[in-house]
Structure formats: structure tokens, C-alpha cells
Amino acid sequence: MFLDALADHCRNQPDKPALQFIGGPPVTYGDLARSINRSADYLLSLGIEPGDRVAVQLPKCLPFITFHLATMQIGAIFLPLNPAYPPSELRYFLADSAARLLIADAEDQAKLDPITAALPHHQKTAYIHKPGDSGADWLLDYSAQRDYPLPSDPDQTAMMLYTSGTTSRPKGALISHGNLTANIRSLHEAWGWRADDVLLHALPIFHVHGLVVALHGALHAGATAILCLAFDAAEVLELLASRRFSVFMGVPTMHRRLYQLASGRRIDLSHMRLMTSGSDRLPDDLFFGYQETFNITLLERYGMTETGMNLSNPLQGERRVGSVGMPLPGVSARIVDPETEASLPDGQVGEVQIKGAHVFKGYWRQPEKTAAAFSPDGWLRTGDMGMREADGYFSLKGRAKDLIITGGLNVYPPEVELALMRHPAVAACAVIGCPDKEWGEQVVAVIIPQHGARVDEAAICAFCREHLAAYKAPRRVILVDDFPRNALGKIQKAKLRAQFCT
Numbered sequence: 460m461f462l463d464a465l466a467d468h469c470r471n472q473p474d475k476p477a478l479q480f481i482g483g484p485p486v487t488y489g490d491l492a493r494s495i496n497r498s499a500d501y502l503l504s505l506g507i508e509p510g511d512r513v514a515v516q517l518p519k520c521l522p523f524i525t526f527h528l529a530t531m532q533i534g535a536i537f538l539p540l541n542p543a544y545p546p547s548e549l550r551y552f553l554a555d556s557a558a559r560l561l562i563a564d565a566e567d568q569a570k571l572d573p574i575t576a577a578l579p580h581h582q583k584t585a586y587i588h589k590p591g592d593s594g595a596d597w598l599l600d601y602s603a604q605r606d607y608p609l610p611s612d613p614d615q616t617a618m619m620l621y622t623s624g625t626t627s628r629p630k631g632a633l634i635s636h637g638n639l640t641a642n643i644r645s646l647h648e649a650w651g652w653r654a655d656d657v658l659l660h661a662l663p664i665f666h667v668h669g670l671v672v673a674l675h676g677a678l679h680a681g682a683t684a685i686l687c688l689a690f691d692a693a694e695v696l697e698l699l700a701s702r703r704f705s706v707f708m709g710v711p712t713m714h715r716r717l718y719q720l721a722s723g724r725r726i727d728l729s730h731m732r733l734m735t736s737g738s739d740r741l742p743d744d745l746f747f748g749y750q751e752t753f754n755i756t757l758l759e760r761y762g763m764t765e766t767g768m769n770l771s772n773p774l775q776g777e778r779r780v781g782s783v784g785m786p787l788p789g790v791s792a793r794i795v796d797p798e799t800e801a802s803l804p805d806g807q808v809g810e811v812q813i814k815g816a817h818v819f820k821g822y823w824r825q826p827e828k829t830a831a832a833f834s835p836d837g838w839l840r841t842g843d844m845g846m847r848e849a850d851g852y853f854s855l856k857g858r859a860k861d862l863i864i865t866g867g868l869n870v871y872p873p874e875v876e877l878a879l880m881r882h883p884a885v886a887a888c889a890v891i892g893c894p895d896k897e898w899g900e901q902v903v904a905v906i907i908p909q910h911g912a913r914v915d916e917a918a919i920c921a922f923c924r925e926h927l928a929a930y931k932a933p934r935r936v937i938l939v940d941d942f943p944r945n946a947l948g949k950i951q952k953a954k955l956r957a958q959f960c961t
């Protein structure tokens with residue numbers, strides 16, 4: 460499994476750099492093994508047992524990575540949390556997951572202690588001081604050699620990743636060791652990961668893209684990942700041009716910024732073995748712009764939190780503009796009529812459904828939602844609409860579910876609508892996504908104010924930021940007297956989009 464492959468690399472190439480944060484020292488595979496051991500010792504000293512949830516809310520740093528790997532190694536369930544979550548979201552994730560332990564940045568103690576004090580399952584918050592530098596020293600300064608048995612049951616849950624829902628609060632998607640391993644093996648084969656690859660890693664590490672596809676990909680291959688603390692387009696472009704790297708993965712917003720920064724200059728990046736784009740549709744102009752400016756063809760792929768990666772354009776062969784490619788090895792994909800779930804012929808648009816050993820186990824303590832996520836014959840309903848061409852390439856054609864993607868992050872309108880409805884000046888609201896060149900889509904709130912209420916648009920946006928992570932907050936507020944509704948009284952968001960997304 461993935462952890463076995465990593466353990467082999469730690470044993471066989473202890474002096475090779477596994478990770479390096481920009482500006483920091485290299486962390487060899489030997490160092491990584493020791494720091495995982497130290498993290499595991501610590502977790503065990505607190506009585507953390509297999510199946511316990513360990514939540515980690517840290518910036519991008521070595522302790523995040525070692526506690527991630529150590530938690531999975533001792534059979535507990537790793538729960539990453541975005542440091543941008545406001546207290547209300549954080550409280551929900553910690554309460555719903557019933558996490559026993561939270562590992563967090565000491566700088567956040569004043570914010571976190573009042574939240575965790577009221578949580579019945581919460582046992583401890585381990586605060587790390589300066590997790591980016593001195594916090595990492597604590598982990599590296601360790602010589603104990605342990606041989607913890609690695610989890611051997613592929614069905615054992617390794618991670619829990621929250622995904623928002625169209626009709627409910629966020630759900631914890633349970634990802635098993637077998638799921639992770641199946642997906643990383645598919646990607647290893649499809650993308651030709653090599654031990655001499657050097658990954659430039661500029662994604663956040665609390666999502667499947669940055670954590671699993673990018674970081675696990677490099678560690679599984681015994682390669683080296685160089686990590687930027689955040690995405691700075693100028694820094695990333697300079698690094699990419701330096702010829703040190705062979706692999707880079709980004710979301711379209713990142714690629715857009717890199718492309719705009721080049722502003723017509725030709726910068727040859729053809730030494731890059733692999734540059735991928737995902738988490739949102741890659742616009743055609745960016746695909747061609749990259750070819751023109753950087754002499755490289757981006758490889759677009761398609762995945763989701765519940766599965767990891769599903770489809771990919773080929774490493775060798777045609778990377779087709781507007782297409783997310785073909786099923787990865789071991790993955791099956793079909794297009795079905797969204798009503799009847801009957802398979803549709805090539806060329807027809809329907810829901811994309813997925814099957815394979817990489818597909819998640821289900822949602823934490825939500826058997827009905829888990830059942831609803833699958834067709835009667837066991838295919839995962841992705842909620843994405845797509846089409847298969849006769850030669851096997853798939854393309855995405857919209858969404859069956861009400862979802863906005865901004866900067867590669869999913870925002871579920873009902874979640875934003877719920878927050879808006881808590882504002883006293885809002886009588887009714889509908890949240891829509893409007894196309895945006897930089898972000899892909901922009902969150903827009905259409906509001907009917909309470910009778911006689913004065914609505915301050917800036918105050919509404921600020922109010923949302925108190926209750927939701929900033930990327931979910933509306934960028935624009937539009938006031939209306941009424942909504943277009945269908946015969947059943949349902950708000951017709953397509954009409955709102957047509958009217959207001961200009």
C-alpha cells in the first residue's frame with residue numbers, strides 16, 4: 460500500500476531529499492521516517508487508537524505532513540482542516556467528526572480554546588509553536604528507530620475529508636488505505652512518476668489535489684517535493700524556469716496568473732516533464748496560451764474528493780483541448796441518463812458515473828447520504844454532466860448539482876444561502892456562480908431585502924465572512940424584488956444567471 464511504498468523509500472534511500480520547503484533545509488527520507496515516528500509516538504502517548512479522528516489545522520509545514528502520515532500509520536483517521544475556516548465552520552467539523560485530538564498552530568489558541576472547550580469528544584489540542592520553523596525542529600531532532608506495523612487492511616479508513624453538500628451541512632468523505640493506494644498506483648502508471656522527478660508543490664495541502672495527487676504522488680515514487688508555503692505567481696514562474704523541476708500541478712486560476720505574468724513573453728518550460736491542471740475546467744484560451752507562451756501542453760485531468768483522480772489526458776499521445784481525457788488504469792467511467800441511469804451512447808450528454816477501487820467508502824455517519832451517492836449497481840454519481848467521444852475521450856458539460864467552483868474550490872450555494880438568511884435584512888436569497896476570467900466563477904448573492912430594511916452590500920459580504928471561509932463569501936450582492944420561479948415555486952437560477960452574469 461502507499462505507506463508501505465513510502466516505508467521502503469525511507470529504508471532504501473534515507474539520504475535522498477524527500478521534501479524541502481522553499482528557504483528551509485532538505486528533509487531526507489530518513490528524516491521523514493524519524494519525524495513520522497516521533498509524531499506517531501506522540502499520538503500513541505495520548506492514547507490515540509485506530510479509528511480515532513485526529514484533526515490538524517496547521518499552515519503548510521512539516522508537522523502537518525508528519526502528523527498526517529503518522530496518523531494514518533497508527534491506523535487513526537486524519538482530518539485536515541483549512542486554516543481559513545472561521546470558528547463556526549471549525550466547530551461544526553470538530554463536533555461532527557468527534558475528533559479526539561486537534562493539532563493546531565499556537566497562534567490560534569485564543570480562537571480555538573473556546574470552541575474545543577464545549578466539545579464532548581475533544582480530549583486535547585496540541586499546540587505547535589511556530590510550526591514552520593522551530594516546530595519542525597522538534598520533529599527532526601529524534602533518533603528513535605521504530606518499526607510500527609503499517610495498516611494492512613485496505614478497508615481501514617485513512618482520511619476523512621469534508622465536502623459540502625447541495626442540501627445539507629458538509630459531509631466527511633471516508634477514504635480508505637486501499638482507496639489511496641489504488642489511486643496513487645493508477646497515477647504512477649498514467650503519469651510516469653519517476654524517482655528522479657522533482658515536484659514543485661504550490662497547492663494547499665488540506666485538499667485531495669495538493670495532499671494526495673501531488674504530495675503522495677511524489678512520496679510514492681520516492682521522488683522529491685519542493686514546497687512553496689503559498690502560491691506566489693512570480694516566485695513559481697521563476698522556479699519553473701530554473702530547470703530544477705520536472706512536475707508541477709495547479710488549478711486553472713494558478714495557470715491563469717502564471718500566463719498573465721508572462722504577458723506575451725516566451726518562457727520555455729518544455730523541460731517540465733508534466734504540468735497538470737485540475738479541480739476546475741481548463742479554459743481553451745489558457746490551454747492554447749500555455750502552448751504559445753511556455754511551449755508546453757497542459758495535461759488536464761478530472762477528479763473529486765470522494766475518489767481522487769478519475770480521468771486524465773494521456774502523458775504520451777494527444778492532450779485534447781476541452782477534454783479531461785480517458786479513465787485512469789483501474790477506473791471505469793460511464794455516461795448515463797440522469798433520470799433513468801441507463802447508459803447513453805457516445806456523443807450524448809449525461810451524468811458521469813465512476814467505479815473503481817479508488818472510490819471512497821462513504822460519508823461519516825450518513826448512511827442515507829452514502830446510499831444516495833451510488834446508483835443501484837454501485838456506480839458513484841458524480842453530479843457532473845459529461846460526454847464520451849467515440850475514441851474514448853471524455854469532456855465535461857456542466858453540473859447536475861448546484862455548485863460553484865472558484866479558484867479550484869467548491870462552493871455549495873445552499874451553504875452560502877444559509878449564512879445569508881441569518882442576516883436580519885435578508886428576506887430571501889439565491890446564490891449563483893457567474894463566469895470570471897481569473898477565478899473561473901465568482902460567488903454572487905441575489906437578495907430580496909426584508910420589507911423596509913436598508914441593505915448595505917459591503918456589510919452583507921462582511922457578515923458572510925464571519926460565518927464562512929472568505930472564498931465562499933459573495934463578491935457581489937444584487938438586490939431584487941422577486942425571483943423567477945417555476946411552477947413548483949423553485950427559484951430558477953438559470954434565469955438569474957442569464958440576467959445578472961453579464
Ligand code: MLC
Nearest residue numbers: 666667668690710712738762763764865866867868929930
Ligand atoms: C483565495 N480567495 C479566493 C480563493 N482563494 N476567493 C475565491 N476563490 C478562491 N479559490 C480570496 C482570498 O480570501 C482573498 O480575499 C482574495 O481572494 C485574494 O487572495 P489571494 O492572495 O490572491 O489568493 P491566493 O491565496 O493567491 O489564492 C488563490 C489560489 C487559491 C488560486 C492560489 O485559491 C488556491 O490555492 N486554490 C487551489 C484550491 C485547491 O487546492 N483545490 C483543490 C480541491 S480538490 P480578500 O478579499 O480577503 O482579499 C478537488 C479535486 C480535484 O477539487 O479534482 O482536484
